[in-house]
Amino acid sequence: xxxxxxxxxxxxxxxxxxxxxxxxxxxxxxxxxxGTIRVNGQVTTxxxxxxxxxHVAVTFPPETADEAVAVSHEPITVLFENRDWLVVDKPxxxxxxxGPANRTDTLVNRIKGYWEAEHAENLVPxxxxxxxxxxxxxxxxARHRLANSLASQLQAAHQIDKRYLAVVSGRLxxxxxxxxxxxxxxxTGYNQMVSPTGKPARTEYWVQQRFATATVVAVKLHTxxxxxxxxxxxxxxxxxxxxxxxxGPVTGINRQALQALSLxxxxxxxxxxxxxxxxLPADWQTLIHQLSEx
Numbered sequence: 001x002x003x004x005x006x007x008x009x010x011x012x013x014x015x016x017x018x019x020x021x022x023x024x025x026x027x028x029x030x031x032x033x034x035g036t037i038r039v040n041g042q043v044t045t046x047x048x049x050x051x052x053x054x055h056v057a058v059t060f061p062p063e064t065a066d067e068a069v070a071v072s073h074e075p076i077t078v079l080f081e082n083r084d085w086l087v088v089d090k091p092x093x094x095x096x097x098x099g100p101a102n103r104t105d106t107l108v109n110r111i112k113g114y115w116e117a118e119h120a121e122n123l124v125p126x127x128x129x130x131x132x133x134x135x136x137x138x139x140x141x142a143r144h145r146l147a148n149s150l151a152s153q154l155q156a157a158h159q160i161d162k163r164y165l166a167v168v169s170g171r172l173x174x175x176x177x178x179x180x181x182x183x184x185x186x187x188t189g190y191n192q193m194v195s196p197t198g199k200p201a202r203t204e205y206w207v208q209q210r211f212a213t214a215t216v217v218a219v220k221l222h223t224x225x226x227x228x229x230x231x232x233x234x235x236x237x238x239x240x241x242x243x244x245x246x247x248g249p250v251t252g253i254n255r256q257a258l259q260a261l262s263l264x265x266x267x268x269x270x271x272x273x274x275x276x277x278x279x280l281p282a283d284w285q286t287l288i289h290q291l292s293e294x
Contacts, residue, residue: 038059060146062123074110092136126144166259201228262278
């Protein structure tokens with residue numbers, strides 16, 4: 001894969017210029033060892049000095065598939081794809097990455113099959129927004145190592161806006177609030193718990209609809225801790241419907257009522273503002289209908 005830029009402002013070196021394009025130290029090391037760097041069409045070294053108007057091109061080797069990762073030809077729902085990104089709408093019940101419970105038909109296995117069928121150059125999915133198995137919605141994937149690096153930088157700078165919908169048990173009184181409570185692993189189970197020794201975690205929410213026994217909330221994550229939404233609402237005494245791990249009522253839906261609704265970011269390759277929204281699945285719509293009739 002080749003990327004190219006034109007030098008528009010004075011810089012001290014090629015390495016500094018590439019750093020300004022978002023190429024991290026690790027990606028730069030890979031580029032030196034396995035790729036090529038050209039200035040005005042000539043292969044060169046990172047030590048060269050650039051002038052305004054120069055054209056810089058880098059070529060990365062293809063990212064070949066991991067033979068240990070099985071191929072699945074089950075379908076995926078693609079919301080967007082281009083040279084740099086793949087955005088999919090993940091169904092509930094599908095693991096994102098292979099693990100002991102499933103190594104042959106996860107989202108990663110399906111993406112590998114999808115890209116192989118497309119004869120894509122890069123066959124390594126870099127998962128950027130991982131979801132729990134039973135959470136549905138938007139998953140963002142980088143298609144190459146530089147996209148992965150740039151997205152990680154956006155995430156570290158809190159420049160990714162991720163919104164969720166959740167149905168929590170009971171009636172929340174505040175129309176809008178921020179849950180600011182550190183989370184840590186529960187030493188007695190698989191859940192997360194609010195703890196003064198935990199990692200900082202902030203969850204902002206807005207009430208969308210109130211029912212007799214439940215409340216629909218829109219949620220924005222300001223941090224990305226494991227089970228953050230589930231653990232935070234459980235700590236308030238309002239666990240998500242269907243969330244047995246956090247003692248949520250298991251009526252109306254056979255999983256936690258959580259949907260990764262939307263993802264918004266400024267594309268570092270094009271400077272375009274990108275926003276993706278998933279469709280509410282059938283079980284969610286059935287749940288809302290049932291609650292409205294109570």
